[in-house]
Amino acid sequence: MTIIYRFRPMKYLIGDDGDNDYRELEKQELALSSPRYFNDPLEGYQDVFWEGDEVLWENLLRHYLLNLHQAAITCVLSDDEETLEEYAIEPKLTRGDLSTDERRQQFDSICQLFFEEKGFESVPSSLASLPEPLKRNNLKQILSVIHRSALESVLERMRGSGAIPEGWPEVTISGDSETVEDLLDAISAAMAGENEELLESVASLVRPLESHMYLQQAVQTGVEQIELQHKKCHFLHHSFPDRYIREITNSLIHTNWHTLCFAKECASPPMWATYADEHRGAALMFRADCQTDESWGKMDVSEGAGSEDSEPTSGEITAPLHAVDYESPPPEVDFFRFLGRLPLPKLESAWHSTPDGRTSQMMDEIVDDLDAWRENLWNHFHSMSTRKLRKWEHEQEIRMVLPDLLESEGSHRKVTYDMSQLEGIVFGLRTSLEDRFEVMKIISENNQDGDSSPVEFYEMVYDGKDFRKVKLNVA
Structure with a gap:
């Protein structure tokens, strides 16, 4: 005793x-x-990294678009901060969870606009080709560059269906796929030159600087106080990539x-x-x-x-x-390998296969030895929580x-x-x-x-x- x-x-x-x-x-x-x-x-911080094939990366971007669409809907409909904080991002949400055919069709239309019309269809392949796993801050930087085009795709489709009220802020500067590809080339070169840690450190400064610039602009325009509408705007236009990564790493693994x-x-x-x-x-x-x-x-x-x-x-x-x-x-955790919060059928349909029928080999590796996969997942949980x-x-x-x-x-x-x-x-x-x-x-x-x-x-x-x-x- x-x-x-x-x-x-x-x-x-x-x-x-x-x-x-x-x-x-x-x-x-x-x-x-x-x-x-x-x-x-x-508390509970994990050194999460992302390493996967083209299917997994494409589904990460689809999941990002799905949650960005959900966040935009929440911002339009919510009138209190608690709803915005608790429900704007739903990490376990999948296309199959959408309640109506109209919602599913609008989401499919957003994906088609983003990947095909805006030219981001090659980005998953480029992500899969990186020589080393991608760490948290570098992924955040990539999503921050992609974000404006992603948000533009979401708002354009929502406006087309009359779901956006008049006066809603538009995306003033759109991104493009070439900028993302250039960034990925730079990250790949840094990885090859073993400068990834420096790149990760620099990338960690992006979000604080963007938030400060937003607040500085608000002060200069004579805003008396930060109201709910300002918080919605900041969330959708600036802080979403950071919040998205935090939510998926906190909610989808353990x-x-x-x-x-x-x-x-x-x-x-x-x-x-x-x-x-x-x-x-x-x-x-x-x-x-x-x-x-x-x-x-x-x-x-x-x-x-x-x-x-x-x-x-x-x-x-x-x-x-x-x-x-x-x-x-x-503890280091492989994000794509340890999505432990999702049932296997949902994991397979939403993350390990694409709408056109392509599949990831990682699902077979998991299913071949489920007991070992579960044991590793709980070992990671114990390390993280203690x-x-x-x-x-x-x-x-x-x-x-x-x-x-x-x-x-x-x-x-x-x-x-x-x-x-x-x-x-x-x-x-x-x-x-x-x-x-x-x-x-x-x-x-x-x-x-x-x-x-x-x-x-x-x-x-x-x-x-x-x-x-x-x-x-x-x-």
């Missing part, structure tokens, strides 16, 4: 006045977090997941400052089983049982605990990772624990007398059944040299 620490602000442990949404200590709840809401925007964070120690002042309301909160001390061959340790929790609004979903879970790896680089940058190593984090196999994406997934697992509670340097009293009262009430071991109380002190916890219980 070993001890792990869970830092929390008091507003989550005991709730604010009249706030019944939290009260985690009373309910014996532990709230898990979704990567979308982590304080580290690079299932959604949530994590429950603990720490090995409680004597880190930055941890108290960051996660326990600047020392006004507390750290819960939990007993965890010791290390196994597969993990750092394990802990028993119950999923769904503590929610007042829902029935238990999966009952008791013996969940592994993993020590976060701060030393290893982000790895952070070295800058965070002061946290000495131990985490529980629960894949969201039921696709219940959200920020408020919860599990409960038994009081017998709670070893003690550590108060911070600034924890108020009232909050300590409330915590002690809740613990006393939760332990009235007499089945649980007494919970010990501690306080953090600074003795002029060390920051440490001292026991408060008096025999």
